[in-house]
Amino acid sequence: MPYTLTTPLYYVNDRPHLGSTYTTIACDALARYRRLTGEAVTFITGVDEHGQKIQRTAEAKQQSPQDHCDAISDTYRELWKRWGISLDRFVRTTDKRHLRLVEQFYGRVKDSGDVVSGRQTGWYCVGCEEFKDDPSDAVAPECSIHRKPLEWRDEENLFFRLSRYQTQIEDLVNREDFIQPTSRRQEVRNFVAQGLRDFSISRVNVSWGLPVPDHQGHTFYVWFDALLGYLTALLDDGGEPDLDRLEACGWPASIHVIGKDILRFHAVYWPAMLMSAGLPVPDQVFGHGFLTREGQKMGKSLGNVLNPETLLERCGTDAVRWYLLRDIQFGDDGDFQQQRFVDLVNNDLANTIGNLLNRTSSMARKWFAEAVPPHTAAAETDHPLALAAAATVTSVVESMAGLGFKSASEAILQLAISANGHLNDTAPWSRMKQPGQEVEVGDDLYAVLEATRIVGLLLAPLLPDLSDRILAQLGHALKEDDWLAQLSWGGLASGAHLPQPTPVMQRLELEGEL
RNA sequence: GUCAGAGUAGCUCAGCUGGUUAGAGCACAGGAUUCAUAACCCUGAGGUCGGGAGUUCAAGUCUCCCCUCUGACACCA
Missing domain, CATH: 1.10.730.10 (Isoleucyl-tRNA Synthetase; Domain 1)
Known part of the structure; x- marks a missing residue:
């Protein structure tokens, strides 16, 4: 049985943080477990590299977006290596193969009649990469998350006709096993029950993105592009990036493991996109919780972020994995x-x-x-x-x-x-x-x-x-x-030599804060 | 604001359809032991189960009100 699992494709706006490390470690444990039970596992991770936010971050560092992405992507790849993550695929959305796949996918969605153009006006937060609901006559509105001024946009964008998938998505999110943990299922159900609206899949004036084939000046909205990275990764077995090969490569995914913040993208938008392209939807989406530190949210402003590299160097992989996996109910929020x-x-x-x-x-x-x-x-x-x-x-x-x-x-x-x-x-x-x-x-x-x-x-x-x-x-x-x-009893042979024992696990004796 | 979830020992949490003295781990105290990484094993102390009212022979467990926290509420890695 093929077993395909994914982490999110991490956004390379910044260096890896503990949250992405947590997700990746959990997936690694799951992947290892599935392999040990004899399944043919494809463990996918990677990075999401497009979007205006990255473009601007790179500008601020006086780098080209590509150089910025190369550098950050390398730190991810390197970090997973040092943590001993047993990944099978590491996909980058700037990979040329990915562009070919996105184009093909877009073609299918378009052939289904699910791409329409429409005008989108409103206040836009570049940090969030999204339009906000602030009223059009608002004066100098700010993003409540980023505390930065919103920008007025009036754009001709392409929209995906999500609204056509209302009943299919309702049926999907009502399934007992699709959204895990169950505590998060109801939220998504409520959201869907309010009625699905079309969402934009292209941007104008964002150069750092994949060009939409038939629309000059349009690039794909990062989310449309990023989710497709899972498919690119799965097809990265030496063969062509061709959607027709997907099912032979292990699609649909058995599980997407993600943070709770992006549950909706994976449980609603993504399945609808797949349906539109005539592809099967993933078996399960698991939205895990977030980590706090000593009861407080980790963030740059508080200066209390736990750096995964520091943690690895000072404590070692076994210690950190044990704490994260053994002490936090997977799915719930956890406190470090x-x-x-x-x-x-x-x-x-x-x-x-x-x-x-x-x-x-x-x-x-x-x-x-x-x-x-x-x-x-x-x-x-x-x-x-x-x-x-x-x-x-x-x-x-x-x-x-x-x-x-x-x-x-x-x-x-x-x-x-x-x-x-x-x-x-x-x-x-x-x-x-x-x-x-x-x-x-x-x-x-x-x-x-x-x-x-x-x-x-x-x-x-x-x-x-x-x-x-x-x-x-x-x-x-x-x-x-x-x-x-x-695992059955009696595996040790009486009389077999036992080596001189040395402690297999040193005690942690941490001096100062991590 | 609307909806959902949560508030149980110092800390992190279990407690199913209501039923004997409310449980576990960590931390803490005492004891026992020497094979071992000052480890292991046993025992103990610790809770008005957010507050109030109600239903019931009986409520942490059901109902109502209040307080506090968290999350979702359309395109946030």
Whole structure:
């Protein structure tokens, strides 16, 4: 089964921020999970590079728009590489292939009779790239978001006839599974119920955009262009950027993961555009929440932005991924609190999971010739930890399939806690001081090592690096094409060598603010 | 303004169709232990469940009013 997932194509107005990193990490976890369950995944991300805002940002830096885009796009690409994001495609909307695809798509929409020209007048905010509802006789209106003066525009633009898709879009957004999380579905429904109006898809006097083929001086509105980037990316498999090939390449997308702010574009405009072009709509759109920091909105004006590069350098990918995926219900807004971040990483990863591995491996090595201890039937699949592990696997698989990263993480953690508890209950260190208990101790340690191995395997989609380190220390390795089978109890061979343990996860000891 | 959602321990949140002494994690305090990354394990303290009224044998859970916060309300990465 092809599984196609996308992040938004990030707008290259500025360097990457934590929000885009968050989305991308979540998608990475999902992509990894789907690959591990045997699906043919195409994980798409990229950048959206057109529009007047970029044009002006570049001007302000005395750069050409293309140079600006090249530079910012590179920082994105580089950042994802450093985070170990398992992306399959990185698309740029300034790619020549993209232009060809946009032209073809536009042709189809036009053939459907969904492109009409109309006059658009009103106050326009360049920051928002949109017309505002301020009355035409307003004096010097400002954009409430950007606090900048609005510009009066009187333009002949091309419009997409969204209004024709009223009932089809209603049916779509009423579907149970299309918009996730469900809490956001009603908002979109209400919006659609108010009646859909046509929206403009071209701009005049914006040179930094893709030219509309049959209209001199018009460029495509950034959103029309940007959404099509998903298709360009999917077709970027070495073949031609031809819409007819889409379905063979994995379209429709299984899921678009986006921030809640752009839900409407993805849940309403985008499907209508696809319908107009005779293409299937995506299976699902997931609008996740935003991150605040210590309870406050992050922003340049407050000077409290968390830089993803700083975070990566000072804390490492495992720590940040764990905090974002394990502590924030995916879909809800989340708050980044430094103290909590440190507490969770240290408690969960270093103390609970890391130390579990360390203490168990140490004991096994000390008393069983640096190897996985022998075991009897008592450490087979009806061992309490084996039962717990099986339940954990079921729960994690279920959670991950529904983007429940938090509950998946909690379930994994709970298995590690159970394993630690089992050690304390059976106290191998004191039983080894009594004669004739080696067999029982061997069984106990084997079971705990097995539980630890399963913890390590289950972490693979969430924290791939830590997962590797855990498994390596057990003399084990992830088999990417056999993960589900590896998750069954009994994967460790008694007698297999156990390497000298070293802490797999260092505690965070942050000095000062991030 | 209209609509939607939320206000539960210091913090982040669970609490399904109303039913025994309101739960978890973190933080905090005490205990136990030594295999281990001063880790792990156990116990404890901590809440007038935003405020008020009502329905009911019984309400965090239903109804009404009020307060506060968040989001949507057309083209904001």
